[in-house]
Structures are given as structure tokens and as C-alpha cells.
Amino acid sequence: MKNKPAFATMEALAAVLIIGFLIVIFILFIHPPKQFADARNVRRTSNVGTILTALNQYIIDNGAGPPGVDGIWRVLGTADSGCNINCAKKIPTGIEAAGCLDLTPYLVPKYLLNIPSDPKLGKPEITYYAVRQTINGRIEVLSCGLESNQ
Known part of the structure; x- marks a missing residue:
């Protein structure tokens, strides 16, 4: 009785080609x-909603927004400088204020466990979320870190 190899050369080549094809399809x-x-x-959108809800609840409880939330877009965070980041996709003029707006004393722990940070770029010093209050008194929050032209 003659022993046959487990895979012939052609069978091995076919297996490699099929695996390669599946990898290309995956990519x-x-x-x-x-x-x-x-x-x-999706996480950024959720964080924007969380921040907006906390700010609106603060306004309901206190009759006004937290100090520092005004008509100028400000990035949330604890940094004293470097917060005038490029948020050109949403704000053509960019963020004007160089210092971040720290809302931690007003929102944590009563309304939030912590101020959310962007999942890729953010940290507590510069969260990459910006906030302002419109002339009508409405609070606006946006993410400066959106990817994929959204």
C-alpha cells in the first residue's frame, strides 16, 4: 500500500488562494x-447628548447656565491654553477661546460622573467637545473630533 501525501501541491495552492481571496473580501x-x-x-454623538442633558438639567435646577457658558464656543476641559482647536467642520471660524471651560465643579457628580472626552483625541484637559449658549438662551454642544466627514 502506497502512502499519499496529505495535500498535493495543487490542493495547497488552491487553499492559499481561497484564504487570500477571503482576506481581500474582508478588507x-x-x-x-x-x-x-x-x-x-456613535460614542461622540452619545457624549454630546449626555453633556447637553446635564447642562439643561443644571439650568432647570439653577435658573441659568453654568458660569462661562456664553455666546462663544468653548472647548470643555481643564487646560488653561491650547483649547482653540480646529473645529472647522462645524465652526468655520474655529474655537476662539484659548482656555478650556471647566464645568466639572458645576456638573460633577450631581449631573455627570465625569465630563466625557472624545474617544480618540480627548482627555480631561481638552475633551474635544465644545459648548455655547445662543442668543435665545439655547445650549449647543458639538464634537470637534468627528471622523469620516460626518
């Missing part, structure tokens, strides 16, 4: 970097 159609960016954008 082209599933595109993991885009999926990760989309997941971070």
Missing part, C-alpha cells in the same frame, strides 16, 4: 478602520 467590504471610526462617532 474591501468590511473595512475595519471605517467600522472603528463609525463606532467612535
